[in-house]
Amino acid sequence: SPVQVRFMEKHKPPFKMVAPGKCFRHEATDATHEAEFYQVEALVVGENINVGNLKGTLEEFFKKLFGRPVKTRLRPSYFPFVEPGFETDITCFKCGGNPPETGCSVCKNTGWIEMGGSGLVNPKVLQNVGFDSKKYSGFAFGFGIDRMAMIKYGIDDVRLFHMGDLRLTNQF
Numbered sequence: 001s002p003v004q005v006r007f008m009e010k011h012k013p014p015f016k017m018v019a020p021g022k023c024f025r026h027e028a029t030d031a032t033h034e035a036e037f038y039q040v041e042a043l044v045v046g047e048n049i050n051v052g053n054l055k056g057t058l059e060e061f062f063k064k065l066f067g068r069p070v071k072t073r074l075r076p077s078y079f080p081f082v083e084p085g086f087e088t089d090i091t092c093f094k095c096g097g098n099p100p101e102t103g104c105s106v107c108k109n110t111g112w113i114e115m116g117g118s119g120l121v122n123p124k125v126l127q128n129v130g131f132d133s134k135k136y137s138g139f140a141f142g143f144g145i146d147r148m149a150m151i152k153y154g155i156d157d158v159r160l161f162h163m164g165d166l167r168l169t170n171q172f
Contacts, residue, residue: 007019008045023038045136054139054141066093092107098111105156119140123137
């Protein structure tokens with residue numbers, strides 16, 4: 001993201017950063033996707049950073065956020081600024097990872113909920129901000145705050161956050 005690039009231009013490794021921000025995506029809305037949302041993103045750059053560091057950080061992040069261990073998986077995906085890139089999924093809390101035959105609207109009958117993108121920082125990104133990509137590596141991830149709140153508080157549809165219904169917002 002532009003926040004991560006600006007941070008890298010002003011700081012030298014090793015470092016860790018987290019930043020919230022508003023995002024806009026050209027996509028259809030559904031129970032778990034919005035075209036406009038807030039995201040929390042993280043970037044870690046240092047020596048010998050690998051996918052294991054990313055996975056361990058994600059598991060600890062979700063454990064702290066949700067107050068219990070959370071099963072995660074990384075599905076290969078394409079994002080232009082990370083290589084390899086992953087969609088980060090967690091086990092669906094609503095159906096416990098075992099979707100009922102009648103259907104689970106949150107995980108779409110898969111037992112998994114997509115949280116967002118992640119991956120190892122593409123070496124070209126590191127080179128473009130003046131870092132030695134043979135010495136330094138890193139990982140990054142970005143997750144929608146609305147989706148995290150939806151899961152944490154058992155809300156079935158992320159669109160409810162944007163409807164202005166006081167019955168929902170007054171709960172918080």
